[in-house]
Amino acid sequence: AQSVAQPEDQVNVAEGNPLTVKCTYSVSGNPYLFWYVQYPNRGLQFLLKYITGDNLVKGSYGFEAEFNKSQTSFHLKKPSALVSDSALYFCAVRDMSGTYKYIFGTGTRLKVLA
Amino acid sequence: AAGVIQSPRHLIKEKRETATLKCYPIPRHDTVYWYQQGPGQDPQFLISFYEKMQSDKGSIPDRFSAQQFSDYHSELNMSSLELGDSALYFCASSLGTGLYNEQFFGPGTRLTVL
Numbered sequence: 001a002q003s004v005a006q007p008e009d010q011v012n013v014a015e016g017n018p019l020t021v022k023c024t025y026s027v028s029g030n031p032y033l034f035w036y037v038q039y040p041n042r043g044l045q046f047l048l049k050y051i052t053g054d055n056l057v058k059g060s061y062g063f064e065a066e067f068n069k070s071q072t073s074f075h076l077k078k079p080s081a082l083v084s085d086s087a088l089y090f091c092a093v094r095d096m097s098g099t100y101k102y103i104f105g106t107g108t109r110l111k112v113l114a
Numbered sequence: 115a116a117g118v119i120q121s122p123r124h125l126i127k128e129k130r131e132t133a134t135l136k137c138y139p140i141p142r143h144d145t146v147y148w149y150q151q152g153p154g155q156d157p158q159f160l161i162s163f164y165e166k167m168q169s170d171k172g173s174i175p176d177r178f179s180a181q182q183f184s185d186y187h188s189e190l191n192m193s194s195l196e197l198g199d200s201a202l203y204f205c206a207s208s209l210g211t212g213l214y215n216e217q218f219f220g221p222g223t224r225l226t227v228l
Contacts, residue, residue: 042222094213100213102147102217
């Protein structure tokens with residue numbers, strides 16, 4: 001069964017500092033990984049995805065993620081955090097059975113401090 | 115660009131009442147997925163439809179039913195509501211059910227059961 005884990009419930013970072021939100025995965029076969037962001041009382045917004053190719057994936061709003069097969073990780077990164085980046089971040093993997101539904105991690109709340 | 119539309123955005127019901135949530139996919143999208151996100155939880159897959167037929171089923175209670183109509187919009191019907199049904203319900207749409215077909219999420223319907 002496919003799964004993702006987000007080991008941190010919350011990450012605090014000072015504005016202007018680099019941020020990392022961690023995600024590890026467990027899949028059979030090739031992983032198809034995603035990051036979504038959720039602002040309060042809002043829907044899920046797509047940030048980026050890894051299907052194949054370069055291990056460094058660039059996405060929306062200056063975010064990027066590094067796919068590491070040996071460590072089974074797909075950490076989300078941003079070189080310089082903004083207060084407006086404060087939100088809930090979900091890592092997800094496509095289920096390889098059925099209709100490729102998303103399986104989400106438990107989410108990490110990012111708090112960027114001014 | 116047109117996005118996924120969900121209505122209503124907010125819904126308040128009493129225990130044992132019924133509720134109907136609607137999802138209007140992006141034009142030309144033929145696949146709809148429903149997810150439930152409880153308070154402080156990650157989104158969980160409920161059910162999906164492709165070309166008006168149920169294509170996959172997750173942890174959807176027997177009290178819930180759903181269907182997809184000829185115009186591809188979908189409705190999630192919830193009966194005998196319980197307090198635990200209070201959640202944010204997301205709909206996502208895609209063009210086809212393939213692995214590379216990205217799902218686009220709507221803003222969600224927040225259901226509160228009193």
